[in-house]
Structures are given as C-alpha cells and as structure tokens.
Amino acid sequence: MQSNEAFLQVKCASKRLALLNDAERNGILCELADLTEAHMGDLLAANALDLARMDKADPRYDRLQLTEARLRDIAADLRKVASLPSPLGRVLKHSTLPNGLELKRVSVPFGVIGIIFEARPNVCFDCFALCLKAGSACILKGGSDAKDSCTAIVGLIHKVLQHYGLPAECALLLTSHEDTDRLLAARGQVDLIIPRGSNRLINYVRDNARVPVIETGAGVVHCYIDRAADLQKAIPIVVNAKTRRVSVCNALDCLIIHRDRLADLPAILEPLKEKGVEILQPLARPTSGRLDTSKNSPRGGEDSLSSDKVTVAISGYEALPPTGGDGEGLYGTEFLSLRMAVKVVDSLDEALEHIARYGSGHSESIVTEDPEAAQRFLNEVDAACVYWNAPTSFTDGGQFGLGAEIGISTQKLHARGPMALEEITTYKWIICGNGQTRA
Numbered sequence: 001m002q003s004n005e006a007f008l009q010v011k012c013a014s015k016r017l018a019l020l021n022d023a024e025r026n027g028i029l030c031e032l033a034d035l036t037e038a039h040m041g042d043l044l045a046a047n048a049l050d051l052a053r054m055d056k057a058d059p060r061y062d063r064l065q066l067t068e069a070r071l072r073d074i075a076a077d078l079r080k081v082a083s084l085p086s087p088l089g090r091v092l093k094h095s096t097l098p099n100g101l102e103l104k105r106v107s108v109p110f111g112v113i114g115i116i117f118e119a120r121p122n123v124c125f126d127c128f129a130l131c132l133k134a135g136s137a138c139i140l141k142g143g144s145d146a147k148d149s150c151t152a153i154v155g156l157i158h159k160v161l162q163h164y165g166l167p168a169e170c171a172l173l174l175t176s177h178e179d180t181d182r183l184l185a186a187r188g189q190v191d192l193i194i195p196r197g198s199n200r201l202i203n204y205v206r207d208n209a210r211v212p213v214i215e216t217g218a219g220v221v222h223c224y225i226d227r228a229a230d231l232q233k234a235i236p237i238v239v240n241a242k243t244r245r246v247s248v249c250n251a252l253d254c255l256i257i258h259r260d261r262l263a264d265l266p267a268i269l270e271p272l273k274e275k276g277v278e279i280l281q282p283l284a285r286p287t288s289g290r291l292d293t294s295k296n297s298p299r300g301g302e303d304s305l306s307s308d309k310v311t312v313a314i315s316g317y318e319a320l321p322p323t324g325g326d327g328e329g330l331y332g333t334e335f336l337s338l339r340m341a342v343k344v345v346d347s348l349d350e351a352l353e354h355i356a357r358y359g360s361g362h363s364e365s366i367v368t369e370d371p372e373a374a375q376r377f378l379n380e381v382d383a384a385c386v387y388w389n390a391p392t393s394f395t396d397g398g399q400f401g402l403g404a405e406i407g408i409s410t411q412k413l414h415a416r417g418p419m420a421l422e423e424i425t426t427y428k429w430i431i432c433g434n435g436q437t438r439a
Helices: 003-019 024-038 038-052 068-085 122-133 144-163 177-184 199-208 229-242 259-274 348-358 371-380
Strands: 093-094 101-109 113-118 137-143 173-174 192-198 222-224 255-259 278-280 339-345 361-365 387-389 406-410 415-419 427-430
Touching: 003 101, 003 137, 003 173, 003 177, 024 038, 024 068, 024 122, 024 144, 038 144, 101 144, 113 177, 113 222, 122 144, 122 173, 122 427, 137 177, 144 173, 173 177, 173 229, 173 255, 177 199, 192 199, 199 255, 222 229, 222 259, 222 348, 229 259, 229 361, 255 259, 259 278, 259 339, 339 348, 348 371, 361 371, 371 387
Parallel strands: 113 137, 113 192, 137 173, 222 255, 222 361, 255 339, 278 339, 361 387
Antiparallel strands: 093 101, 101 427, 406 415
16 A cells, blocks of 8 residues: 555544544553553564664664563553543633633644654554544654564554454554655645654654654753762762663763862762763773862873863773864764763853753753752753753653653744643634624
8 A cells, every 4th residue: 555545544544533532542552551461472572573683782772672571561651541631622721702702722633643763662652552542543653673563563553443443544554764755745644743763863854844843852961060069969860860771862961060079070970880881071081090180180191081170080981082172073962872971161151051052952950959050050951851959861751740752852842841642632722603793
C-alpha cells in the first residue's frame, strides 16, 4: 500500500478513535499492558535482533535495549495512562457575551499525530498510549536500528485493536526513509509531527516538513555549582544528573563551577570517576593527584583543569586532547555517554552567559544556598525546565505526574517541557446562539 493511501486510512481511523468513550480507551491500554507482560519473550527476542546489529559502545545501545524490568515498567506506565483523567471534552473557557451568545473553548483530539524517532522502541508504547488516550491515531516512524522491536510492539497493538473492532490504521508503523519524506509532506492527512532524537533528525524534520512540527530538541544540560553551594547537596545532584542514565536527554553534559569552589571539585568528581565518567575540559588532560587553585598557577599542561585565572588537577582523569581555550567543539555537546565537560567561571553572570550560549533550552540546574542567586538563575535561564538544588534527571513526564510523555519540547509555541496528554490535544470554540445576528 502506498504511504499516501495509508495516511488517508489513518485519517479515517482517527475519526473512529475520537468516538470512543474513555472506558473503551482505558480497556485497550490495560489489555495492551497484559499482552506486553504475557509476550515478554517474543518482544525480547525481537529486540535481541536489533541489539545484535549495534555496537555495545554506541551511546544509543542503552536506549535501544529492552529488558524484562523495562517491559514491566512499560506495562505499568500503560496502566498509569489508563488511570489518568481524560484530556478530552474539558471546558477550558466559558463565557456569555452581552448579546447572549454562549462561548465555550473545549479540548479535542488533534486527529493524526506522526512521531519520528530513532533507536527507542519504548516510544511505540508511549506514543500509542498517549495518542489513544487523547483520541488521536498515530503514525510511528522508528529508526532502522529498532525495526524488529518496533514491528513486534506494533503487532501487539494491532492485536488489541482488532479485539476491540478497530482498524490497524489507528497505529501505523512506517519503515523506510521514503516513508519519512511522504509523512513530512502529508499536509491535510497528518495534523502534527513530533520528532524525537538527535539534532540531525530534528533539524531534518523541521527543515523539510509541510506539516506542523513540535520540536523535542536535544538536551545540552548544565549544572552550575555556585559559590554558595552546599557541597553535601552538590555531590549527589551532579552524580544523579550525570549517571542515572547517560543516554537520555536530561543527562548532565557540562558541570559549571564557581572559581571559589574549585577546592571542592575533587570531591564532586570522585564519585563520577568511580562510575567511569570521562571529564573533558579545554586546554587540559588531568592525570596527576596535584590540586592547585592559586591564581598564579600555570595554565594548560597535561595534568590540570584550567580557566583564565586558575588551575586544578584531579587524580586519575585522562581527557581527550585539548579542544582550544574557548571550548568550541566541546561545550554545547550532548554527549549521551559517560563523558562530561567542566567549565570554571568567576561569577553567576558568567555562568548565565555560558548557558545562554551553549544550552539547548532543555533543562538547567543551580546548586546554591543563596536565594537571590537562585532566583536570578530561575528567572534568567531560558529553558523548558529550570532547577534549584535538584538534578535535571527529574525532567520527565512521569516524574512530573503527567504519566508517560510523548517528548520534551524545547520550543515555546503550543507546548514546552514534558508533553503529555494535555499537550497533545488542541481545542475548538463552540458557540451557541438563539438567532442573534451581527450588525
């Protein structure tokens, strides 16, 4: 079947979905959760085929991998979405005009939502669940790395849909690059496209789409250790932000530290070293055990972290060759691996400037006991999620109490931050009169 014809069938299927009541939608999700647990072996076997084609050193390997524990979590998430209040039919605004016209703004489905993603087969579950609960059909285009996993997952989805007398086109899986281009051009058949993945993927979708797009941009994430930071808070915050799961978009990429707190840097980095994190910093490759925070310390060298005014050496670290004093090619990088950059600053202003220059608008954090510094950071950092004394690892729809998320938007139009049920509905105005006419 040609993609354009398939898209038209998805559009027709979306009208069927919009007529379901919430109990029916919840039943579909709960049955899918049961099937997921019952067919773990089949899903893991399909996933093993995908994993066999990928180098374990690839940062995407962790995202691609399914395990029994992850599948149980997915089933729990499906049931969680089923338990959430319906986002549809909510009266968002209600008023009566002086002429007696009654106005209501009511939440309604988008219709057809296309999701383009890379090596994350769990996205099939998350996006189907949220789109179904929000009354929309979905078109899923996963990367070739996850082809076998996605095929097995969507097969389970189709089995449940068939049981409820619904067409398979309520959840369409695309597999070719040509299908991607047709999806991006499917104006009038697809209502919204959400890309999830690398900057390269997101830029391609944004630059080539004729369908409205919500960007779920890359996460270039910073944590700033202020001069007034509590070290006992800073250490677990940095470790959790960086190492909880290194391949996700809310993982820490760059630690910013005030020059006055350089003496604390070894204590902050030591637990990272134990977890295998590689520290990267311009002009230096620290390998010795010396620690020198004097303003007169020599700059550069193979065993020191350097800024314009200070040098600090950290035991046991070997970084990549120097990238240059300005950090180009290092700062502004989403590593998605056990790598992290370090930036030394002389002030909160310099930290804010660094984030403004290199951040992606995803998640940023400050560790400080100074409420004025914290408030400036919260007010001035332009990002979807801004934290005070907490790790960026909390940027997640589930952690925010939203249920599963369809992505984390880094743009400002329509949705920003974790996108869950409310963010994947739109609205329409309903106007009721009694024969009024306009002069």
